[in-house]
Amino acid sequence: MERHQKDSLPRYPQVSIVRNIEELLSFPGLELVIVTSPNDTHFEYAKKALEAGKHVVVEKPFTIHSSQALELIRISQNTGRFLSVFQNRRYACDFLTIRSILNDHLLGKIVEFEAHYDRYRPELKPNAWREKDLPGSGILYDLGSHLIDQALLLFGLPQTITADLRIQRPHAQINDYFDLRLDYGNSKAILKSGMLVREPGPRYMIHGLKGSFIKSGEDPQEELLKIGVIPDQLDWGKEAEENWGLIHTEINGSIIREKFPSLNGNFGLYYKNLFLSIRAGIPLREKAEQGYNTIRMVELAIESHEKKCTIPCTGLLPLSD
Numbered sequence: 001m002e003r004h005q006k007d008s009l010p011r012y013p014q015v016s017i018v019r020n021i022e023e024l025l026s027f028p029g030l031e032l033v034i035v036t037s038p039n040d041t042h043f044e045y046a047k048k049a050l051e052a053g054k055h056v057v058v059e060k061p062f063t064i065h066s067s068q069a070l071e072l073i074r075i076s077q078n079t080g081r082f083l084s085v086f087q088n089r090r091y092a093c094d095f096l097t098i099r100s101i102l103n104d105h106l107l108g109k110i111v112e113f114e115a116h117y118d119r120y121r122p123e124l125k126p127n128a129w130r131e132k133d134l135p136g137s138g139i140l141y142d143l144g145s146h147l148i149d150q151a152l153l154l155f156g157l158p159q160t161i162t163a164d165l166r167i168q169r170p171h172a173q174i175n176d177y178f179d180l181r182l183d184y185g186n187s188k189a190i191l192k193s194g195m196l197v198r199e200p201g202p203r204y205m206i207h208g209l210k211g212s213f214i215k216s217g218e219d220p221q222e223e224l225l226k227i228g229v230i231p232d233q234l235d236w237g238k239e240a241e242e243n244w245g246l247i248h249t250e251i252n253g254s255i256i257r258e259k260f261p262s263l264n265g266n267f268g269l270y271y272k273n274l275f276l277s278i279r280a281g282i283p284l285r286e287k288a289e290q291g292y293n294t295i296r297m298v299e300l301a302i303e304s305h306e307k308k309c310t311i312p313c314t315g316l317l318p319l320s321d
Helices: 002-011 021-025 037-053 066-079 093-103 144-155 222-226 268-280 290-308
Strands: 032-035 055-059 081-085 109-115 160-166 175-185 188-194 206-210 213-216 244-249 255-258
Touching: 021 037, 032 037, 037 055, 037 066, 055 066, 066 081, 066 290, 081 268, 081 290, 093 144, 093 206, 093 213, 093 244, 109 144, 144 175, 144 188, 144 290, 160 290
Parallel strands: 032 055, 055 081, 109 188
Antiparallel strands: 109 206, 160 175, 175 188, 206 213, 213 244, 244 255
8 A cells, every 4th residue: 555655646746645445534624435446345444435425436336235335326326315326337339329219210120139348358457356256246247237337328228148268278267258148039149258259349339220330449449548648639539540340231211331430538427417416416327226137137147157057037127227
């Protein structure tokens, strides 16, 4: 902690640094606590913050167990404090563009949605808790939380789930690959992620009765933030034209096959919406109940894998967007 404080003070001289959650919660005037600690501390820290009367944002995954998520929701309701999950991938350029295409019904009724979140990292990341055999670790909790949240946001609650979880790298301790199949009756969602994808294919493949949308490439925001670029430019989150998706569909009786311009991504919209909720009472967009459903789906995926069968999606909370 002292090393991190020494590194942080020159970079952020305007901030105060505390050493533990208790010291943080006693800080004068504090209204909002953002929990970005390791997954197995999310529940403990969020609970303490809510009980101290603070609004709380929890990094995904919300909690390790869905029962913990329900308890946090109950405390939030009792205390009247806002509780939200930071699902920043909802504000990536690709997903914003996909939502626009589906909202405008450019592909007709969707019959198949396939989403990938792949990486190439054959060696384990040194000292990375996400890759150790700990509660809440592994790629399903980490990257699966993004893809499951997106599928639920686009298509609602599935009827069944079929899951295949694997450890593919020789020295891995926890799942580093998943293949989830969500059944929606006449349509399905395929969600996949792996750490041994050196040459990635399309990130999204969406097929409907009228047409298809194929999207490759990665939203530029994360890499810009890593190198210290501040998101204050007018073209922040703008994707290069070569990464725009391909749409092949029928519009007003004409068949088109062309690149579809990506909307600009903006992770900051999450906090703009949260600010309006806290200050103006506007309903949260990233609801804790949605975070609960994502964790419940993770549990169901683990159960499906262990039983080697398709299982019904039970215990989910009915929600609107």
